[in-house]
Amino acid sequence: MSRYAPSETEPKWQAAWGKAGVFTARRDPAREKYYVLEMFPYPSGRIHMGHVRNYTMGDVVARYKMSCGFSVLHPMGWDAFGMPAENAAMEKGGHPKEWTYGNIADMKEQMRPLGFSLDWTREFATCDPEYYGQQQAMFIDMLDAGLVYRKNAVVNWDPVDMTVLANEQVIDGKGWRSGAPVERKELTQWFFKISEFAGELLDALDGLKDWPEKVRLMQANWIGKSRGLQFAFDLVGAPEGFDTLEVYTTRPDTLMGASFAGISPDHPMAKALEAADPKIAAFVAECRKGGTTEEAIETAEKLGFDTGIRVRHPLDPTWELPVYIANFILMDYGTGAIFGCPAHDQRDFEFATKYGLTINPVFEPVEGDYPAGEAYVPMKSEPLRYVRGFAGAATQTGDEGVATAIAECEKRGFGQGVTKFRLRDWGLSRQRYWGCPIPVVHCEACGVVPEKKENLPVQLPDDVTFDRPGNPLDRHPTWRECTCPCCGAPAKRETDTMDTFVDSSWYYARFTSPRANTPTVPEDADYWMNVDQYIGGIEHAILHLLYSRFFARAMQKTGHLPAKAIEPFNALFTQGMVTHEIYLTRDASGRPVYHLPEEIEDGKVKATGETVEIIPSAKMSKSKKNVVDPMNIIADFGADTARWFVMSDSPPERDVEWTAAGAEAASKHLARVWRIANDIAASDDAENGEDAALLKAAHKAIDEVTRSIDGFAFNKAVAKLYEITNTLAKSKAGSAAKRDAMKIMAQLMGPMVPHLAEDIWALLGGEGFVVSAAWPKADPALLTEDSVVLPIQINGKRRSELSVPKDMAKDEVEKLVLADEAVVKALAGGQPKKLIVVPGRIVNVVI
RNA sequence: GCGGGCGUGGCGAAAUGGUAGACGCAUGGGACUUAAACUCCCUUGGGGGCAACCCCGUACCGGUUCGAGUCCGGUCGCCCGCACCA
Numbered sequence: 027m028s029r030y031a032p033s034e035t036e037p038k039w040q041a042a043w044g045k046a047g048v049f050t051a052r053r054d055p056a057r058e059k060y061y062v063l064e065m066f067p068y069p070s071g072r073i074h075m076g077h078v079r080n081y082t083m084g085d086v087v088a089r090y091k092m093s094c095g096f097s098v099l100h101p102m103g104w105d106a107f108g109m110p111a112e113n114a115a116m117e118k119g120g121h122p123k124e125w126t127y128g129n130i131a132d133m134k135e136q137m138r139p140l141g142f143s144l145d146w147t148r149e150f151a152t153c154d155p156e157y158y159g160q161q162q163a164m165f166i167d168m169l170d171a172g173l174v175y176r177k178n179a180v181v182n183w184d185p186v187d188m189t190v191l192a193n194e195q196v197i198d199g200k201g202w203r204s205g206a207p208v209e210r211k212e213l214t215q216w217f218f219k220i221s222e223f224a225g226e227l228l229d230a231l232d233g234l235k236d237w238p239e240k241v242r243l244m245q246a247n248w249i250g251k252s253r254g255l256q257f258a259f260d261l262v263g264a265p266e267g268f269d270t271l272e273v274y275t276t277r278p279d280t281l282m283g284a285s286f287a288g289i290s291p292d293h294p295m296a297k298a299l300e301a302a303d304p305k306i307a308a309f310v311a312e313c314r315k316g317g318t319t320e321e322a323i324e325t326a327e328k329l330g331f332d333t334g335i336r337v338r339h340p341l342d343p344t345w346e347l348p349v350y351i352a353n354f355i356l357m358d359y360g361t362g363a364i365f366g367c368p369a370h371d372q373r374d375f376e377f378a379t380k381y382g383l384t385i386n387p388v389f390e391p392v393e394g395d396y397p398a399g400e401a402y403v404p405m406k407s408e409p410l411r412y413v414r415g416f417a418g419a420a421t422q423t424g425d426e427g428v429a430t431a432i433a434e435c436e437k438r439g440f441g442q443g444v445t446k447f448r449l450r451d452w453g454l455s456r457q458r459y460w461g462c463p464i465p466v467v468h469c470e471a472c473g474v475v476p477e478k479k480e481n482l483p484v485q486l487p488d489d490v491t492f493d494r495p496g497n498p499l500d501r502h503p504t505w506r507e508c509t510c511p512c513c514g515a516p517a518k519r520e521t522d523t524m525d526t527f528v529d530s531s532w533y534y535a536r537f538t539s540p541r542a543n544t545p546t547v548p549e550d551a552d553y554w555m556n557v558d559q560y561i562g563g564i565e566h567a568i569l570h571l572l573y574s575r576f577f578a579r580a581m582q583k584t585g586h587l588p589a590k591a592i593e594p595f596n597a598l599f600t601q602g603m604v605t606h607e608i609y610l611t612r613d614a615s616g617r618p619v620y621h622l623p624e625e626i627e628d629g630k631v632k633a634t635g636e637t638v639e640i641i642p643s644a645k646m647s648k649s650k651k652n653v654v655d656p657m658n659i660i661a662d663f664g665a666d667t668a669r670w671f672v673m674s675d676s677p678p679e680r681d682v683e684w685t686a687a688g689a690e691a692a693s694k695h696l697a698r699v700w701r702i703a704n705d706i707a708a709s710d711d712a713e714n715g716e717d718a719a720l721l722k723a724a725h726k727a728i729d730e731v732t733r734s735i736d737g738f739a740f741n742k743a744v745a746k747l748y749e750i751t752n753t754l755a756k757s758k759a760g761s762a763a764k765r766d767a768m769k770i771m772a773q774l775m776g777p778m779v780p781h782l783a784e785d786i787w788a789l790l791g792g793e794g795f796v797v798s799a800a801w802p803k804a805d806p807a808l809l810t811e812d813s814v815v816l817p818i819q820i821n822g823k824r825r826s827e828l829s830v831p832k833d834m835a836k837d838e839v840e841k842l843v844l845a846d847e848a849v850v851k852a853l854a855g856g857q858p859k860k861l862i863v864v865p866g867r868i869v870n871v872v873i
Numbered sequence: 874g875c876g877g878g879c880g881u882g883g884c885g886a887a888a889u890g891g892u893a894g895a896c897g898c899a900u901g902g903g904a905c906u907u908a909a910a911c912u913c914c915c916u917u918g919g920g921g922g923c924a925a926c927c928c929c930g931u932a933c934c935g936g937u938u939c940g941a942g943u944c945c946g947g948u949c950g951c952c953c954g955c956a957c958c959a
Contacts, residue, residue, distance in 0.1 A: 068959050108959060192957040240877060247876050320955050324874040456957065564953065675885045691898060745896035817892040822940045824892050862939055868891040872939050
């Protein structure tokens with residue numbers, strides 16, 4: 027018998043599948059379709075274990091569904107625009123286009139040997155003009171539909187390089203190349219009106235039953251619906267044109283605890299003050315330092331500036347509050363102005379303490395004490411005693427307090443209850459080259475007008491340079507020059523490109539008709555949409571998935587998707603990372619020196635013999651060198667081993683640690699299965715021992731593996747396959763029974779280790795490809811046991827057990843329990859207080 | 874700072890509120906072999922007992938329940954996201 031040799035058999039089966047075209051998706055109205063999609067990769071140049079894990083999961087689902095008779099769509103493409111390509115051009119020279127397409131070719135070559143059931147005929151990259159041209163067409167349709175508009179927004183500005191920085195390029199508040207402190211700067215930018223869909227995007231989350239609860243919760247919090255009061259303070263001593271100050275609060279019940287009002291440094295009144303007062307200008311400039319991320323703003327030291335302006339308290343016009351400009355107030359949320367209640371908001375408390383403002387408690391806990399040295403921030407459902415309330419009962423919960431306060435304010439004629447969302451509109455403009463050009467033209471006479479559709483795609487010019495910071499499109503000698511689509515006069519193109527999230531917000535729809543000269547084709551979209559199963563990383567829980575949900579709605583409004591695709595992903599699965607230990611030694615000055623896993627043996631660096639420090643289980647990253655190249659694993663063990671390993675052990679939603687020992691073990695197991703299959707194929711003895719037991723075990727395996735795959739519990743499916751392997755290895759059944767069991771096993775293993783499964787299938791005389799064979803069905807009659815062992819607990823502790831027929835009546839069981847030796851002894855002649863019999867599960871005797 | 878998640882043997886883990894540790898790795902012992910590799914068999918949460926068996930144990934503290942790894946409240950630790958990374 028020959029040894030199991032994946033390096034020979036794997037390419038053989040891949041070629042055979044390819045020749046037969048088994049993975050080419052075809053619109054087949056006679057069959058039910060199934061669309062499985064893994065989040066497409068960024069073409070960095072190398073695939074990593076995270077890709078292997080993600081695509082293996084998708085492949086398991088795709089192959090399983092094929093066997094179940096579905097017409098399966100399982101496509102692959104490239105999320106190909108983005109900054110790394112420009113960075114590479116700046117650092118190493120070359121062109122982003124060459125770099126990207128070169129990487130795509132490399133990565134495709136690395137993916138092929140893994141044997142994924144992908145339909146490569148549908149492949150595209152988002153940087154293909156055929157793709158981004160259709161995206162531009164949709165942009166124009168969305169502009170026509172009023173879903174896109176322009177407004178000012180802040181960006182990170184590097185004052186030395188004179189360029190816009192991505193958040194990622196801001197390190198500790200400084201530009202990553204220049205090292206200069208970053209400033210916030212306003213630019214006119216394009217926005218998608220995602221906020222118009224806020225309520226709908228929130229409400230529709232309830233219907234996404236097959237999405238992880240945590241993702242739905244994160245999205246709900248991100249959309250951030252709140253009910254509050256919006257009202258106007260009368261201003262005293264404000265600049266010309268500012269009579270009132272609109273504020274929004276979710277805690278109007280704390281109005282009697284107000285001790286100051288605050289406005290954002292970007293508030294129109296702050297801007298008016300800034301122009302007039304150099305001290306205020308200096309303060310506002312201070313506030314504008316640092317990056318634009320919410321994290322940077324929230325964690326920055328709280329700064330305030332007393333403007334000298336006062337507001338009158340709406341409940342008592344003689345009561346005046348100071349107006350501060352404060353760096354923690356966001357112009358994007360609410361009205362960009364707040365009132366501060368230090369007694370019941372921790373941030374206001376710290377602000378008031380810092381600037382010596384009064385702290386007036388409005389309520390106190392019904393139970394327990396008012397906390398000292400911090401704000402008392404109750405839960406919404408917590409009952410409160412209002413000591414300075416102005417509406418409703420003295421004791422109510424926070425939620426009730428808010429509702430009655432809103433009603434009271436409306437009654438008294440100031441302010442009204444409003445619902446607001448935290449969700450902001452999606453700014454899509456990027457001042458970068460390697461992205462989809464925004465297809466608009468700036469005309470002196472006509473203003474900003476969309477390009478004509480027949481002129482699409484607006485293609486990126488190839489002759490650009492990256493020797494300086496900034497957007498090469500801006501300094502291209504001729505690219506901007508064009509004629510106005512309206513009046514025909516000379517005009518200039520927009521040089522901003524689109525956020526790469528736009529590219530990934532509709533690629534799933536494009537896969538249904540990837541070569542069409544419209545964004546989608548109705549019959550194809552109608553047949554293939556929605557994505558039945560989407561699989562990717564949890565890091566996309568909010569942005570990518572929310573943007574895609576918005577885009578599906580926008581595409582529907584503009585006629586590019588059918589109504590049923592309003593939620594594009596029926597089911598979502600978020601997988602964990604592949605981690606690895608980090609190995610490091612220290613140089614003379616104590617700085618860490620990282621080592622690749624293959625340089626280590628027995629906790630020592632092979633070359634030098636130095637003992638390494640080990641940091642357990644960290645995300646694989648090049649800089650820490652804790653990476654394992656899938657290509658090396660495939661070379662050493664074959665693709666099936668890599669696939670088997672990433673599916674074993676850890677549940678797919680959790681991180682899995684790659685270990686050399688684990689890979690070896692996976693390889694050994696597959697070789698063992700191969701040996702057992704060969705033994706069976708070679709044996710012709712007809713001795714018949716326990717065929718029934720083996721058959722039963724095989725059907726139990728069918729049942730459990732099927733349920734595990736359906737439930738995305740691949741690790742349990744693998745465990746079950748280990749069990750049935752052991753059962754089969756030890757079985758004394760006749761060869762025909764073993765052959766049948768082994769064929770079932772090959773089918774069950776097929777989705778995970780397709781090459782080995784095809785080998786075994788062929789070896790044992792299976793017809794056609796195992797991937798094309800119908801998924802086995804478990805016979806329910808073979809799944810039940812005649813008797814069960816009931817554990818007997820006494821006061822909740824297991825003390826004995828009882829073997830009874832499966833469906834024995836409850837009172838029969840009780841009789842047997844009371845006769846049990848351990849129970850008799852424990853009762854010592856008395857009667858139990860309670861006797862709990864859970865049929866088929868457990869008995870508890872309470873004494 | 875805000876939002877979300879996770880925490881079970883030496884390790885990865887399993888367990889519709891019902892016998893905690895299935896399955897795998899790694900130990901330790903044995904078989905095969907001149908020897909090794911490969912392979913096969915047995916053992917393995919901690920402690921106590923000659924044994925039957927008993928006690929402890931799911932990050933920590935508390936609660937609900939006949940019964941809690943699982944549900945509720947709090948604490949600690951780690952991880953992810955925070956709108957221009959993809």
